[in-house]
Amino acid sequence: MLKAADDVGMKQEDSAPQRAEITSWDINDIKLPQDVRQTDWFQEWPDSYVKHIYSSEDKNAQRHHSSWAMRNTNNHNSRILKKSCLGVVVCGNDCSTLDGRKIYLRPAICDKARQKQQRKCCPNCNGPLRLLSCRGHGGYPVTNFWRHEGQFIFFQSKGAHDHPRPETKLEAEARRSIQKAHTAFSPPSPTLIRLQEVKSLTGEVPTQKVLPLLLSQPDQCMLPASFGGCLSTSSLQQTPGHCMEQTPYPGAAGEHVEGRVHPAHVGSCTQAWSSPLHIPGVLPVTKGGYNPLRPSAGPLGEESCEGKAPPAYSLPPPSYPLPQHGSGLRGSHQQLPVLFKESHGDVEEGRRCTNPSYCNNLFCNLYPLR
DNA sequence: CTATGCGGGCAGT
DNA sequence: ACTGCCCGCATAG
Numbered sequence: 001m002l003k004a005a006d007d008v009g010m011k012q013e014d015s016a017p018q019r020a021e022i023t024s025w026d027i028n029d030i031k032l033p034q035d036v037r038q039t040d041w042f043q044e045w046p047d048s049y050v051k052h053i054y055s056s057e058d059k060n061a062q063r064h065h066s067s068w069a070m071r072n073t074n075n076h077n078s079r080i081l082k083k084s085c086l087g088v089v090v091c092g093n094d095c096s097t098l099d100g101r102k103i104y105l106r107p108a109i110c111d112k113a114r115q116k117q118q119r120k121c122c123p124n125c126n127g128p129l130r131l132l133s134c135r136g137h138g139g140y141p142v143t144n145f146w147r148h149e150g151q152f153i154f155f156q157s158k159g160a161h162d163h164p165r166p167e168t169k170l171e172a173e174a175r176r177s178i179q180k181a182h183t184a185f186s187p188p189s190p191t192l193i194r195l196q197e198v199k200s201l202t203g204e205v206p207t208q209k210v211l212p213l214l215l216s217q218p219d220q221c222m223l224p225a226s227f228g229g230c231l232s233t234s235s236l237q238q239t240p241g242h243c244m245e246q247t248p249y250p251g252a253a254g255e256h257v258e259g260r261v262h263p264a265h266v267g268s269c270t271q272a273w274s275s276p277l278h279i280p281g282v283l284p285v286t287k288g289g290y291n292p293l294r295p296s297a298g299p300l301g302e303e304s305c306e307g308k309a310p311p312a313y314s315l316p317p318p319s320y321p322l323p324q325h326g327s328g329l330r331g332s333h334q335q336l337p338v339l340f341k342e343s344h345g346d347v348e349e350g351r352r353c354t355n356p357s358y359c360n361n362l363f364c365n366l367y368p369l370r
Numbered sequence: 371c372t373a374t375g376c377g378g379g380c381a382g383t
Numbered sequence: 384a385c386t387g388c389c390c391g392c393a394t395a396g
Contacts, residue, residue, distance in 0.1 A: 063374085064374080064375095071373095071374090072373095072374060072375055072376080073386090073387070073388075074375095074376075074377060074378085074379095074387090074388080074389090075385090075386075075387090076377075076378090076385090076386090078375095078376075078377085081374095081375075081376095082386095083374095084387080084388085108372070108373090109372075109373055109374075110371080110372050110373065110374090111389080111390085112371090112372085113371070113372055113373085140386085140387065141387085143386095143387095169373085173372095173373095176371095176372090
């Protein structure tokens with residue numbers, strides 16, 4: 001396989017040297033190259049018109065994964081699996097978290113789930129959520145093609161994403177599990193508890209930074225410094241970061257009387273952000289894993305307005321290009337999972353996660369302190 | 371529940 | 384003929 005593109009961040013393929021010969025094919029060719037010398041490391045964020053040849057042993061490739069939210073598209077060709085990008089779910093108010101990050105949630109792949117998701121509200125300002133469609137391929141969504149041929153899995157993408165990166169699948173799953181766990185316990189003052197837990201785990205005292213957030217860019221809606229308030233005092237006053245204007249909106253936000261009554265809501269809002277961190281034991285990480293380096297992020301996007309306490313968690317750094325350091329995770333995502341849970345067969349992955357301390361780091365990364 | 375795949379069917383180019 | 388896309392069905396985790 002080819003090397004490593006440690007850049008999980010941007011263009012994934014700067015990684016390679018190869019290309020020439022390998023790139024000369026098209027997913028629609030009757031015959032694809034079989035003399036491949038090296039296969040590529042799985043690329044988590046393929047963008048632009050790129051092509052990759054993965055080993056048929058690569059679990060991520062086998063599952064046709066992508067950190068972009070791609071849905072299956074019927075191309076009436078059983079030999080070539082086609083998927084199109086769903087874009088990213090953003091806050092209709094275009095709010096920003098205290099630290100200037102934007103909300104970029106992962107659109108649910110399932111149509112039904114996506115509709116439900118859009119009825120929920122922004123975890124940050126409680127405003128409406130909006131699906132930002134991908135139009136990077138001639139006005140249409142970027143499309144990815146997968147074709148299994150012998151010992152290889154050929155991948156080709158068409159179009160360049162014209163929107164921010166959504167949460168990765170793992171992040172979204174983590175968020176969900178956290179929420180679930182959260183609702184299950186729903187301690188009186190989750191926030192405090194979590195803070196403590198976090199502290200013990202990470203050795204650091206979580207701060208606002210650790211909180212909710214999603215990603216990128218500088219402010220717009222100024223959040224009162226209160227974010228912290230939200231955090232620690234949580235349930236009492238305040239609005240974490242709400243963008244003035246817009247109230248929650250109709251359907252979604254609403255269900256709770258209280259919510260309606262108080263738009264800014266202590267209720268929803270607070271809850272949404274009140275739990276900056278999750279309970280360790282419940283950490284998704286344990287199972288799903290996360291890619292600490294990943295750019296996007298998002299607190300929950302789903303259940304937020306419901307009254308439960310959404311786990312707002314923070315993710316890594318903002319968006320795009322993340323300089324990746326090391327090879328810890330080379331270009332792909334899912335490695336973490338490996339760490340914690342099933343091992344997916346990739347040898348590489350295995351390699352990566354051999355160290356326990358690494359796990360700890362992951363945890364920290366989950367709740368980044370940056 | 372949600373992610374994924376598959377394939378029918380419809381519409382626009 | 385292609386392509387985008389909606390829809391239902393089925394399977395898996």
